[in-house]
Amino acid sequence: MSPQPQPPAATGDRDDLHRLGSAYRRLRRVATFTALGYFVVFLFLSGYAPSMMTSSITGGLTTGLVLGLLQLPVALAAIALYERIARNHVDPLATAIRERAEQAAAAAAPRPERQSRSGRPVWQQPTGGARA
Secondary structure, eight states: OOOOOOOOOOHHHHHHHHHHHHHHHHHHHHHHHHHHHHHHHHHHHHHHOHHHHTOEEETTEEHHHHHHHTHHHHHHHHHHHHHHHIIIIIHHHHHHHHHHHHHHHHHHSOOOOOBOTTSSBGGGSOOTTOOO
């Protein structure tokens, strides 16, 4: 016996899933371009502007060293930005979709069987004159 085909998702569910996918893609882009973009700028300056990267700021501290040390705070800022966007935009959408799916699953779940006094389901009770 083949499984019953599932009815198509409601239009609102598809719209919400589309919005969730868009929000998640935007989240990945922002975080990736923040961290990776800074690193690419650092590499570009190292390769094409070595005089700027070796210029001294104070004492033995060069521009290249400062920019290199700033990579950690930029990466941490990208992580914080990722979490903030996820918490404010992606998580509420995912929670709403999950709650609707749980409600639909609960509504579609079969009801528990009625129990007779003997503890067996009603449909297993003998009928007629025979006693078990």
